[in-house]
Amino acid sequence: MSVAERIDIYPTHEYEGFKLRPGRPLPFGASVVPGGVNFSIFSSHATVCTLVLFEKGAPAPLAEIPFPDEFRIGNVFSMIVFGLDYENTEYGFRMDGPFAPEQGHRFDKTKILMDPYAKAIGGRDVWGDTPDWNRVYPHRATLVYDDFDWQADRQLETPIEDLVIYEMHVRSFTQHPSSGVRNPGTFAGLREKIPYLKDLGINCVELMPVYEFDEFENSRPNPATGEMLMNYWGYSTVGFFAPKSGFAATGRLGMQVDEFKTLVKDLHRNGIEVILDVVFNHTAEGNENGPTISFRGLDNKTYYMLTPEGYYFNFSGTGNTLNCNHPVVRNMVLDCLRYWAAEYHIDGFRFDLAAILGRDQNGAPLTNPPLLEALAHDPILAKCKLIAEAWDAGGLYQVGSFPAYGRWAEWNGKYRDAIRRFIKGDEGLVGEVGQRLQGSPDLYAFRGPTASINFITCHDGFTLNDLVSYNDKHNEANGEDNRDGANDNNSWNCGWEGPTDDPGINALRTRQMKNAAAMLMVSQGVPMILMGDEVARTQLGNNNAYCHDNELNWFDWILLEKNADLLRFFKNMIGFRHAHPALRNRWHFSNRDYVGSGYADITWHGVAAWNVDWSDGSRVLAFMLCGKHAKNGTARDNYIYVALNMFWDALPFELPRLPLGMRWNMSVNTSMPSPEDIHEPGHEAPLNDQNHVLVGGRSVVILVGK
């Protein structure tokens, strides 16, 4: 039997001219259905719920339609409204219920509330356009068609050990006038610059927050300069299901969904994965003095961790904490990530302050957090990379102990700290650096090196250039008397605080940056580079530039020429990593020979071959990777020898003997000027002396045996 037409495309109810029908409770949010739109919203304590419809941009509602009693199932109100113009409709909800903060309830029927499942959000359509502060409904849920034509695309599923991640901010990448793109600061602008990323050799971008946020949250003029300080980075979510409208050149047309999907598709076409930096630890509503945008008015007690007195727990350092292990919130997070994975083909997620996701509803750390377990085992997220920032602002530090379920990787903060200190010449680090270079088996014995996202710099803290140019942070421009930002930077200015004309200091700084790039690229685990470090981007010593929509954050494309030497080094160093599977093992070294090559998979050396000075006073370490043990013995590679001399004088290193017939060739020597600092993979320079190599002070040498 076939049915010509479904009967549920006809309305059964009417309210003030709007044709209605009882909706479906799932999926939550607004879904375009034949003839109309299905709206579904949850609240466990609301007594009355009203759908509020606006014509796009209108100051006052077009209509307010109360959900009839029979449209509620359980705690979910759902309704189909027929005949809406999907492009020109904005919607929200009014919820009535108790206002009793001491019991956790903060209902306020004067507020129009945004749908937490909104797939697109208007109100901040064009970045930086000053909002009308008197609007009754500032962040407006809108409707989208999930009809994108992906053609042959899906997630790339690149093995995580093969990734080179590039952490970047969408607006910062092309907003600088020197970018030369048609639509600066947008998804479309980033798309125009894909050739640069491909040429650099990275194969994964990690985008700082792209969920809808309010750049005007907590905006204020800098008392000293009058310049507007903003919520520029966006670590404060307004809507978890909606891409930032102001990051889209077509945001004013409500086409941010198409524009962002087009960017993802094109990145994939170029072999580049997309990881989103997601902020599920708190929302943009702040504490009891913050705005009521959505969650607070929908079901405060469900969505937020509250103290027994009804105030907001503040494990995030931003005023509130999302109640992630409440079953309803947990499902919302899961729905959200599934949506981004399935609908946007996102390859992975990096969870901001992820330790919060492992706390129970009273804030106590859980040994078996249901949310983290659910994400790890979810069928739709099964191939997505899951990366935790394994700490929070409440003092929970879980690097090495984050509940992983065989899936989760971590930002390895200990890698960053140890490598920074080693590079600046601190003593007593050779032992720890040995662990960090091989994927931190001391932290991830059973999880393998791929649990470790290795980084020396990230958006928080100094850029690489500033790490070698400043001893101290210089955050005056943030307007907080230099009190904000971290103080433990493990940085060294090489002899002068800030920019200098001294050629000796500048040469040392360049060499230190190259040392950092070299160490990062030969470490087991997953390397992450901060946008612009490859061209020595500076924030003038500001180590917390979250509030600046200016050159402090923007990528200056003139640096490509100015620092072409460093860029070339990065490019070839990334190429070196891609060329050598021995650097990209899935599992830890076993320190023995299990393929019969006569060499263990990794061996340790010093100025004397086979002999490391592990003592506190040592600043020298070398290691050799056996090419027959590449990818845990499944691939063949050259032998690789890496000598790290972080002592200030040059030292001769005795080389380990290669198998008969092989010879050492010079690939990298950071003490040499460009282009002798690095040879393109495959074009290494043969070494005359096969027994010793002189490694300059504060320099890295990498040899290839073949």
Next chain:
Amino acid sequence: MEIYVDTVDYVTVASIVGELDGQTAPIAQDQILDLIGPEARILLDMTGLQFMSSAGARTLLLIYRHIQANNGGVILAGLIPEIADMLSATGFLDYFEVVETVDDGLALFGV
């Protein structure tokens, strides 16, 4: 929104004038789909189109799919920069041959 249809040799030239938005796109869609037969050669003249919304872009892609299913061909002519930029940023332009004038389009079709 108005659509004017002309035939030059084996090419159907459809000129869309005005605005293509949520109200007008369904109308344009109906009219243009009617023009698509087997191996249709359709030249969409956008010279007089002043505005296109998300619904308009979707209509274009739908027309493309219909023509493709009929083993035909489609060319866009005379897009104003604002519309070209929007279609480019959102990926819709990737599906189309784009030319500046109707004559260029006819030439590309070999007329």
